[in-house]
Amino acid sequence: MLKRIMKGLDAIILLLLLVFMIISIFCIYSATRTNLDYSQSYIKMMYFYGLGFMVLFIMLFINYKLILRFSPVYYAIGVGLLVLLFFKGDTINNAQGWFILPGGIGFQPAELCKLILILFLSYFLSKREVETLSLFKEILPMGVITVIPFLLVLMQPDLGNSIAYLVIFIVVCWFGHINYKHAWIGLIIMIIVSGSSLWSYINYHPEIKQFMASKHKEYWLDRVDAVLLPDQASEKATYHMKQAIKAIGSGSLEGDGYLQGTSVQTGQVPYTYADSIFVVVGEEFGFVGASVLLFLYFLLIYRMIIIALNIRSQTGIYIIGGISAMFLFQVFENIGMLIGIMPITGITLPFISYGGTSLLINMVSLGFVLSIKIYDDIDVE
Template sequence: MLNKFKKLDWPIIIILGIFMVISIFVIKSATFSDPKFVGSHFKMMYFYIGGFAIMLGVSLVDYRLLLKGWIYFYGLGVALLIAVFFLGAKINGAVGWFKLPGGLQFQPAELMKLAIIVMVAYLMGRRTGDPLRFRGDVIPIGFLTFIPFLLVLIQPDLGNAIIYVVILLGMFWIGNVRYTHVVIGLGAVLAAMFLFVFLFNTFNQDIKDYLQAKDKIHWYQRINTFMNPDSATEDEKHQSNNAMIAIGSGGLTGEGYMQSESIKKKFVPYPYSDSIFVVIGEEFGFQGASVLLLLYFLLIYRMILIAFQCYDQRGAYIIIGIVSMFVFQIFENIGMMIGIMPITGITLPFISYGGTSLLLNMLCIGIVLSVKIYQEKYALED
């Protein structure tokens, strides 16, 4: 047991400890003027304590046990996504949450991210480094990813659905996919994007009327604001415009801790969750935002280093899947706050308030640490 603790990647654990401090203090600042959410930083502290316990516990368990049971893990994830349609609660326009005792909530779409990573890693690992076959590997893996993608998309939760695709593409890339398959895939993606843009702009008003009737107008507003900013109404551009103004007002050094005007005047929605980067940019300025990005860079660097040093390709695949998930979430969350990405419900990893996402992220880090601990054992057995 002591030898396993010695093999833990302590730089990663230290970075997570810094994230915990940042998250707790920023959430406190983001909620101090809202009576409904005052004290959320204490809940986040408890989530982090539980997260560290889960991370350390999982790191001491051989990650290959998870690979052996991939089909049960994947099946559980899909079953929960189906069950949430019948037993879930509607929050922010999406039916994707289970309400638990004590006011807690659980989002199965978050757990499905890890289930997809494990599934893809196992199935690609069977090739032992050989190029992936189109019909034998790419199509079956893509189909198994499409099932949860569709279930989450119709909740509707576009953000998490896109993350599933990003995870798949990132793992395919590192899994020795053939260049011809890459060309076919990129062609299909580009064709789908051009078709979507054409249909959205052609039937813009019809789409707006339909989604408004279905009480899902926020879908239209988010996409239309990004694709057609000049024609979008002020109400549709409210969140993105105010977010950029708030971040810009922070300047180089920021306005100071708990001095955010956008929080006091409630200019930006969900400042403790989706829009938490706005609080960091406004209160700590460019310097504070840069430090946060540097910490993310160091975390990703350490994870990729473990993947490179891993003897087991399946372990490396798992880490690359987790890295793909984190990188996209960071880019999307910050990008939508500065106007270069459409607004979605994706949170900022390890910083935004939320028990499900934090515990899932800490669980993922625990698996990464397990890969590091057990890679030498794998080499000896191999």
């Protein structure tokens, strides 16, 4: 067993995780050292990483096919947790998407449900009998499976994670050999729906804003207005994005230097230890530091794709494809919202942002990837 595990380990992925851990701890320290309420966050992140590596190594001893068997149960539990949030959930940053556990630790079911959705969609596809996805037997049922958590998370509201579910669905369908005709139909529908929604939002914005205000949900629009209608958005709605762009831009080529970022050290950008941690990288390490971080993400995805290309299990390919899509979207959305091309959402930068739930789910996800590599040729009864 140990010989198989040692042979199946991917040294580059493990090395990348160690590098991510170092970057995360140093950036969190820089972002919180002047804030007494969060000054110990970097130490907590060390504990989270320690627990994360522990969970990852436990995954190496478990055949992923055994875990995959119970994915319908995980899905039911995940949806149940999302529903329970509306009755027992705690609100953080206007989103009722958290359970505060003993010891003050926050647990975000939306993060867990991303991995659960990947497993359940992969399990569902593993039962099919044809090469190309059937519209009624596979694509539509998978769409229903995806839409349920999508709507529940969107209602919290958590725009970032809810969109991640749609991205996972699209990528898993692609890896599952969706019929090109169905893909084109879906693309056309998406373009029509997106275009008409955008047109309606811009042209009926006062009416929409009035309606949302009557429901005490006007803050839902603030983050979207900051991107689509910056001239009409309030100063409060655009503050976060403007400050982030200013801070990242001031880093120039090489950055202001570690612990020297003016915006970071004076707290001008909200949540630089969590969702906005890329601001620390951009301001204090500049374009060079940001490019290095993006290259590290590229290496991680590259190694995952190499593993997918060298395994025989089609189900394993679905899982790796879904996990890769999850990471790529989170990186794109998190950085995009801080440079003004995406709305501000509560989505984390993988492996870098402070957050126990996000980090542990990401570590478990990579545990699945390594387990797929190790046990690819071993079937379970």
